[in-house]
Amino acid sequence: MKRSAIGAVGIGIVALIAAARLAAMPAPGLILGGTGETSLQHEQAALKAARIQSEQARERSERLEQQASAARDEADQARRRAAAMAARIQQAEADIQAAQARIAIIARMQRAQAARLAAKQEPVVRLTAALQMMARRPLALALVQPGSVSDAVHMRAVLGQILPVIQDRTAGLRAELERSRALRETAEQAAGSLAQSQADLRDRQLALQTLETRKRLAAKDYRSNASLESDRALALGERARDIVDLMDRLQAAGDLRDELAALPGPLLRPARPDLTAAPAPTLRRQSGGPPPYRLPVMGQLVTGMGELSESGVRSRGLTIVTQAGALAVAPTAGRVVFAGPYRGYGQIMILDHGGGWTTLITGLLRLSASVGDNVRQGDPLGSAGPGRPSITIELRRNGRPVDIVPLVGLG
CATH class of the missing domain: 2.70.70.10 (Glucose Permease (Domain IIA))
Structure with a gap:
C-alpha cells in the first residue's frame, strides 16, 4: 500500500515535469534568431510601427485603385494600377516586418517562460527523488522489520499530509505549463502569418512586373528624348x-x-485682329512650402x-x-x-x-x-x-x- 501510493505520486510528478520540459522547448523553425540584441520596448515599437505602415499602405492602394478605375486614358490607368500594386507590395513588406517583430516578442516571452519553469521544477524534482527512493525500498524487508505495520500506517498518514503540499507546489507548475502551450500556439500562428505575407509579396511583385510592362507599352510618347x-x-x-x-x-x-519652358512661344497672327484677347499671364513656379x-x-x-x-x-x-x-x-x-x-x-x-x-x-x-x-x-x-x-x-x-x-x- 505504501509502495503503490508513493509510486503513484512519483509517477504523476515525473509526468508533469516531462510535460513542462516539452512545453518549454520551442518548436524548430518558429523563432527567428538574433532577438536577444534588442529590448522588448524596441520590439513592441517595431510591431506598432509596422502595423501602422501596413494600414497606411492598404489605404493608399485602395485609393489608387479607385483612381485607376476612374481614369479614361489607358496610359494613366496603367500607371495608377502600377502605383496601387506598389502600395500593396509595401503593405506586404510591412506585414512581414510586423510578423517578424511579433515572433521576436514571442521568442523573448518563451525564454522567460523557460526560466520560470526551471525555477518551479527544481523543488518538485527534489521531492520526486525522495519519494522514488522510498518507493524502491523492498516490501519483504519492511515486513520483517519491527514495527513495520505501524510504520505503514504512519506513512499513509504522512502521505495524506504531503499530498496537499505537493498539489500546491505543482499548481503553479501546471499554470506555467498552460501558458507555455498558449505561447507555442501563438508562435505557430505568427509563423503562419509570416509565411502568408511572404507568399503575398512574391505574388504582388510578379503582378507589378506585368503592370510595369503594360505601362511602358501604353505610353505613346515613351522616352522620345x-x-x-x-x-x-x-x-x-x-x-x-x-x-x-x-x-x-x-x-x-x-x-x-x-x-x-516658361518663356512665351511665338504669337500667331490672329484671323480677326479686332477680336484679339489680351495675352494670358505667364505662369511662374512659386517656391512655396514643402511638397506632400x-x-x-x-x-x-x-x-x-x-x-x-x-x-x-x-x-x-x-x-x-x-x-x-x-x-x-x-x-x-x-x-x-x-x-x-x-x-x-x-x-x-x-x-x-x-x-x-x-x-x-x-x-x-x-x-x-x-x-x-x-x-x-x-x-x-x-x-x-x-x-x-x-x-x-x-x-x-x-x-x-x-x-x-x-x-x-x-x-
Missing part, C-alpha cells in the same frame, strides 16, 4: 566633385529648363538627420533598414533627373520636385524609372538589395538639407 537627357545627366555626374555637387548641378540644369512627402521604403529608421556615422560624417538625411528586395517608391511627385550608379552609393536616383526641392535616394540595387520620367507620389522607382539593405533619403531645398522627419510624421 530620353537617351539625350540621360547622356547629359551622366556627363554631369562625371564632372561633379561629389554627390552634393551633382545635386547642385542637376538643380541648376533643372532651373534653366524651367525658365526656358512620404518615406520611399518600409523599414526601421536607424540614422536621423545630423547624426554622426562611424566614419565621423554627419548625416544629411534619413537612413532606413528595410527588407531584402524592398520596393522603393517616389516620396512625392517629381521628375527623374539622375538614375544610375554613383561612386560607392550603389544605384541612386535624384528627383526634381520643382521650386528648388530635390530628393536623393541612395543604396538601391535595381532602378525601374529612368531619366526624364515624370513620377507621381507612390510610383515605383526601384528596389533594394539582399540581406538587410540600408536606404538613405535626402531632401534639399535650394541646395540646403531639409529635415524629413516632420514632413512624414515621425517627430
